[in-house]
Amino acid sequence: MEFTKFLNSSFKLNIILIISFSISVNSFILFPNINNAFYILFHLTLIYLIFYHYHYYLYVVALIYGILFDILLLNNIGAHLITFLSLLILFILLRKYLIRLSSYQIIFIYFITLIILLLIEQFLANVLHNYKINMSSFFNFLLISLIIFIPTVFLFTKLDK
Amino acid sequence: MYLPLIKIKMAPKFQIKVFQISSFLKNFTIISIVSLSFLLIFFSKSDLYILNGIKNISTSVIIPITRFISAPVNVFSNFVDEYKQFRSLKFENKILQEEIIRLKKWQTLAIQNSRENKVLKKLLNATDNNLTLVKTASLINRNDTIYTKLINLNAGYEDKIKKNMSAINERGLVGKVIDTTSNNSRVILLTDPNLAISVKTISDGIFSMLTGNGDGKYLVSSFVKENKMPRLGDIVVTSGTAQIFPVDLLVGKVAKVEKNRFFVLPFVDFTNIDYVQIVNSN
Numbered sequence: 001m002e003f004t005k006f007l008n009s010s011f012k013l014n015i016i017l018i019i020s021f022s023i024s025v026n027s028f029i030l031f032p033n034i035n036n037a038f039y040i041l042f043h044l045t046l047i048y049l050i051f052y053h054y055h056y057y058l059y060v061v062a063l064i065y066g067i068l069f070d071i072l073l074l075n076n077i078g079a080h081l082i083t084f085l086s087l088l089i090l091f092i093l094l095r096k097y098l099i100r101l102s103s104y105q106i107i108f109i110y111f112i113t114l115i116i117l118l119l120i121e122q123f124l125a126n127v128l129h130n131y132k133i134n135m136s137s138f139f140n141f142l143l144i145s146l147i148i149f150i151p152t153v154f155l156f157t158k159l160d161k
Numbered sequence: 162m163y164l165p166l167i168k169i170k171m172a173p174k175f176q177i178k179v180f181q182i183s184s185f186l187k188n189f190t191i192i193s194i195v196s197l198s199f200l201l202i203f204f205s206k207s208d209l210y211i212l213n214g215i216k217n218i219s220t221s222v223i224i225p226i227t228r229f230i231s232a233p234v235n236v237f238s239n240f241v242d243e244y245k246q247f248r249s250l251k252f253e254n255k256i257l258q259e260e261i262i263r264l265k266k267w268q269t270l271a272i273q274n275s276r277e278n279k280v281l282k283k284l285l286n287a288t289d290n291n292l293t294l295v296k297t298a299s300l301i302n303r304n305d306t307i308y309t310k311l312i313n314l315n316a317g318y319e320d321k322i323k324k325n326m327s328a329i330n331e332r333g334l335v336g337k338v339i340d341t342t343s344n345n346s347r348v349i350l351l352t353d354p355n356l357a358i359s360v361k362t363i364s365d366g367i368f369s370m371l372t373g374n375g376d377g378k379y380l381v382s383s384f385v386k387e388n389k390m391p392r393l394g395d396i397v398v399t400s401g402t403a404q405i406f407p408v409d410l411l412v413g414k415v416a417k418v419e420k421n422r423f424f425v426l427p428f429v430d431f432t433n434i435d436y437v438q439i440v441n442s443n
Binding site for chain 1: 187190191194195197198201202205206212215216219220223224226227228229230231234235238241242302303304305306307308309311339340347354355375432433
C-alpha cells in the first residue's frame with residue numbers, strides 16, 4: 001500500500017517534470033515568462049523529487065534531463081548535467097542533517113537550493129561555454145520563483161497527501 | 162530488499178564477506194552515470210559520433226515530442242495572438258492603405274534606379290551579388306532563453322548546410338548556423354549576446370563589432386574602430402572582415418548613440434521568423 005502510494009505521487013511528479021521540460025524548451029514569443037515559469041517549475045519538481053522521493057532512478061532522470069537541457073538550451077553538454085548530478089550527490093552527503101530539520105527549515109532550504117541551482121547553472125554556462133551571465137534575466141527568475149514557490153509547494157504536498 | 166550476502170566458504174573458521182549485490186549494483190550504476198557525464202562534458206565540444214548522435218536525437222526526436230506536449234500552450238498563445246491582431250485590424254488597415262500609397266511612389270523611383278543601376282554596372286563592368294543560396298528552410302521551434310537565442314530549422318547537412326553559414330530573410334541578416342544534423346540545423350540569432358558580428362556603416366564606412374544587448378531587441382557595439390561614432394539613422398551592413406558573414410548583408414539602423422557605444426535596431430523582426438535562407442559567400 002505504501003509503495004503504491006509512493007509510486008503514485010512519484011509518477012505524478014515525473015509527469016509534471018516532463019510537461020515543464022517540454023514547455024520550457026519551446027519558446028512562446030508572446031509569453032516569454034511562461035518558459036521561465038516552467039523552467040523554474042522543472043527545477044522545483046526535481047528538487048522536491050530528490051528531497052522527498054529519493055531513489056536511484058533519479059540519477060538516470062538527472063542524466064537524461066541534464067543532457068537534453070544542455071543540448072536544447074546551450075547547444076553544449078555541461079552546465080545542467082553537472083548541476084543536477086551534484087545536487088543528487090550533495091543530497092546523499094547531507095541527508096542525515098536534513099532529516100533533523102523542521103518542515104519550515106526544509107522549505108527555506110528548498111527555496112535556497114532552487115536559487116543556488118539557477119545561479120550555478122548560469123555560472124557554469126559562463127565558465128564552460130563562455131555564455132554571458134545575464135543578471136536581469138536572473139532577477140526575473142528570482143521574481144518568478146518568489147511568485148510560484150508557495151503555490152508549487154502547496155500543489156506538491158496535495159499530490160503527496 | 163537487500164539480497165543475502167555472498168560468502169565464500171573456505172575452511173570452517175574463514176568466511177570472507179565479499180559484497181552485497183544490490184548495493185554494489187546501485188553504487189556501480191551511480192559511478193557509471195557520473196563517469197559517463199564527465200566523459201560527455203569532456204568530449205562535448207569534439208565531433209564524436211556518439212555526441213552527434215545525441216544531438217541528432219535531441220533535435221529530431223525530442224523536439225517534436227516536446228512540441229506535442231506543449232501544444233495546448235502553443236494553441237493558447239496563437240489564440241491570444243490572433244485576438245490581438247483582430248482587435249487592431251481596423252487601425253492596421255488604415256496604416257497599410259497609407260503605406261501602399263507611399264510604396265507606389267517608391268516603386269516608380271526604384272524601377273528608375275534599377276534601370277540606371279544596370280546601365281552603370283554595364284559601364285563599370287561590375288559583377289553581381291556575391292551570395293549563393295544553399296537552402297530555404299522553415300523554423301521548427303525556437304529556444305529563446307536566458308542562455309541563448311536559437312532557432313531550429315528543418316534542413317541539415319543532407320541539404321548541404323554547414324556550420325558558420327549565414328541565415329538571412331527578406332529583411333536582412335538573421336544569424337549564423339552553429340550546428341547541423343542530418344535533417345536539422347540550429348541558428349544563433351543576431352540578438353544573442355554570445356554572437357559578435359563585424360559591421361560597417363554604409364554612409365561613413367565606420368567599422369565596429371556588434372553583439373546582442375540581452376533584451377532581444379537591440380544590438381550594441383562592443384568595439385568601434387578608432388572610436389568614430391556613427392550618426393543616428395545610419396544603416397549598418399556586414400563588413401565581411403571576419404570572413405564569417407558575407408559582405409554587405411543588411412543588419413540594422415543606428416537607433417541610439419552614446420559616448421563610447423551605439424545601439425542598432427535590426428531590420429529583421431526576430432519575433433516573426435517563419436522561413437530563412439541559408440546563404441554562402443562566393
